[in-house]
Structures are given as structure tokens and as C-alpha cells.
Amino acid sequence: MTTLGLVLTGGGARAAYQVGALQALAEIADFDRTPFRVLTGVSAGAINAAYLAARANDFRAGARGLWDMWHRLETRDVYLSDARNLASIGTRWIRDLGLGGLLGAGNINYLLDTAPLRQFLGDRLELARVAGHIASGQLRGVSVTATNYITGTAISFFDGAPEIRDWTRSSRLGVRTPLRIEHVLGSAAIPIFFAPVAIDGVPFGDGCVRMTAPTSPAIHLGADRIIAIGIRYFRTGEQTVLLNQNLRAERVALAEIAGVLLNAVFLDSLEADLELLERINQTMSFVRPEDHAFMPEKLRPIPALALRPSQDLGRLAGDQYANFPRMLRYLLRGIGATGASGWDLLSYLAFEPGYIDRLLELGHRDTLARKDEILAFLR
Numbered sequence: 001m002t003t004l005g006l007v008l009t010g011g012g013a014r015a016a017y018q019v020g021a022l023q024a025l026a027e028i029a030d031f032d033r034t035p036f037r038v039l040t041g042v043s044a045g046a047i048n049a050a051y052l053a054a055r056a057n058d059f060r061a062g063a064r065g066l067w068d069m070w071h072r073l074e075t076r077d078v079y080l081s082d083a084r085n086l087a088s089i090g091t092r093w094i095r096d097l098g099l100g101g102l103l104g105a106g107n108i109n110y111l112l113d114t115a116p117l118r119q120f121l122g123d124r125l126e127l128a129r130v131a132g133h134i135a136s137g138q139l140r141g142v143s144v145t146a147t148n149y150i151t152g153t154a155i156s157f158f159d160g161a162p163e164i165r166d167w168t169r170s171s172r173l174g175v176r177t178p179l180r181i182e183h184v185l186g187s188a189a190i191p192i193f194f195a196p197v198a199i200d201g202v203p204f205g206d207g208c209v210r211m212t213a214p215t216s217p218a219i220h221l222g223a224d225r226i227i228a229i230g231i232r233y234f235r236t237g238e239q240t241v242l243l244n245q246n247l248r249a250e251r252v253a254l255a256e257i258a259g260v261l262l263n264a265v266f267l268d269s270l271e272a273d274l275e276l277l278e279r280i281n282q283t284m285s286f287v288r289p290e291d292h293a294f295m296p297e298k299l300r301p302i303p304a305l306a307l308r309p310s311q312d313l314g315r316l317a318g319d320q321y322a323n324f325p326r327m328l329r330y331l332l333r334g335i336g337a338t339g340a341s342g343w344d345l346l347s348y349l350a351f352e353p354g355y356i357d358r359l360l361e362l363g364h365r366d367t368l369a370r371k372d373e374i375l376a377f378l379r
Helices: 012-029 044-054 059-071 083-098 115-122 127-135 181-187 216-220 237-246 254-266 268-284 289-294 315-323 326-334 343-349 353-368 371-378
Strands: 004-008 038-042 141-148 154-160 172-176 197-199 202-206 225-229 304-307
Touching: 004 044, 004 216, 012 044, 012 059, 012 225, 012 343, 012 353, 012 371, 038 044, 038 181, 038 216, 044 059, 044 127, 044 141, 044 181, 059 353, 083 326, 115 181, 127 141, 127 154, 141 181, 141 216, 154 216, 172 216, 181 197, 181 202, 225 268, 225 371, 254 268, 254 343, 268 304, 304 371, 315 326, 315 343, 315 353, 353 371
Parallel strands: 004 038, 004 225, 038 141, 154 172, 225 304
Antiparallel strands: 141 154, 141 202, 197 202
């Protein structure tokens, strides 16, 4: 039986696009139980994967509930943005940097306090239900990936069928464990902006930081077909050339630099991994099916369908600056994020209804537009 895997990468608020796409998938194929026996998530995609895993017995209800959860999401549900809290964090940064560690180094390692997110997800994910879906065979495996800040290793925490074994690569590991809220929070902890999350005494951060092969956990868990929902707007070669010819600036704001760095963390790995998967599939097409069992690492062709935004999600966040909490706008303006610039940085932090709803609708519309292609792939 074909084992269909779902791969969800992420990047802060941009993961709302995936939710719109998932709702469209539920409408296109009219699923009852989840069609995805393997669910994997990285970064904010881990939140979406964990939510669906807990509701694997009713995919349509799970997709609808996920849409409702994101639709109701506000900044205050993700991080504290009041003046007192932001000023306290800013003062600690100034003290550490200005005093050169005289009062002790490393007292602060984040810019935003995400205590509300733990409460918000703790009330909604219901991770205790995942083991039952695995035991019933509804799910074969579920994985969320986080980055070990001590070793720099991408750790894919997974639960699944008994025959699945831990895996080891040079910069990533697969470790079997019952999934907890800490694994999801660690996977979604945007570096520098969100605090590291302790998992069994080790600090973890966003899984995209070191996960260079986002489809890998799904393959290790047994997927032989993959649908991957990314958050990167695909530009043609001509568009890229024109973009670099026409834009000029003598100075660049810190917000722009931060946006480029976050894009490198969240956007590039899935595209590169899918290109590699396609090359492997092409190579395997020259190998006789009866010889597949003799290939190194049990290499096999794995068809993949990628769903991507039709618009640049960063630019869609430009007009959301005015909706940010006042104190946060004040601090962001200090590093050059004004709405007229710093779009990419804003897009990862814009947990505002206006932006979230726009991404939900875009993901839904983009996916419905590919209905025939998706149905053909699912068959």
C-alpha cells in the first residue's frame, strides 16, 4: 500500500499559508481519515503537523480546526509585546553588551518572550492522541525537527511503527521518543527572536537552522510518495535577473540583513532538497525495478509534489507594520523595519489577523488552482 507523506517546513507567521493549502486538500479529495500516514514538520510547520497528527482519524475536521486556530491567532497568543516586557528584555541586552560580561555573560539570548505560545499550543495540540493513531495503524510515523544549540545537530524527534529505527547522518539524527509540547516549541523557536527550549536538559531552537534535507524524516519513516508545502515564492530566472538589475541602495538597514538571514534559514533548504530528490528519481528510472533492493541505502524513487505560494509572502507583510503593537513598532523601527522596508523580517513575526487571513486565503486559492494536478498525483 502506498504510504503518502506530508512535509511541512515553516517560518513563523508564514506557516499560515500551509493551513490554507491543507484546507484546500481536504476539499479537493474529500478525505475522511488522513491520507497522510507519515507527517513531518520543521519550524512552524511542526505545529501544523502535530495538530493534524492528533486528529488523524478525521482529516477534514483537523484541517478545519487548524484553519480556525490560525484564524483566531493574535500576536499576544505568541509572544509578550507590552512595553514593560520589551523594555526589560532590551535593558538586559544593553547591560550584557555594554558591560562586556562584567556582571556575567549570556544572561539573555532572545528578543521576544514566547510564554503565551506554550499555553496556546498546550491547550490545542492534544499530542497524547498521537500514540493511539500509530497503534491503530492510521499513522505510520510522525516527526518534528529541532536544532541542538550545543552540537549544531538537527534532531528529528519521531514516534511511529515499531519497525522504524533511529537514523544517523553527519549533521542530523532521528530519535524515537513520545512527542511532547517541548519538541514542537523547540522546533518553532525562531533563532535570536524566540528563546531556546530545553528538551531533556539541552537547549533547542528552530529546526530549519540545520535541517538541510526536510524530506529526509518522511523518507526514513517510510513515505514512498510526498506532498511538500513550502513558503517560498518561486521566481523565474528572468525575474531574478531583473530584480538584481533594478534595485539600488547605498545603505542597508539591519532589518533587511535580518530578513535575508531568516530567508536563508527558512526558504532555501526545501527547494534544494526537492531538486536533489528529483535527480535521484531520474537516476533511479534507469535502474530495473528488480534491482532496487540492491541499491545503497535501499535507494528508491519517491515521487514528490511541491505546493508553493504564487506571491511573495514577505511583500504581503509590508502593510501590516501599522498593526504591530506600539512598543514593538518602536523597536522594529530602530533597526529599519518600517513597512516600507524590512518586509521579510516583518513577515515572520506578523501574527496579526490581517496578514494571517491573507495567507490562509492565498494558500487555499493556490492549491485549489492545482486541483487536477493534485488528484492525478494522489491516484
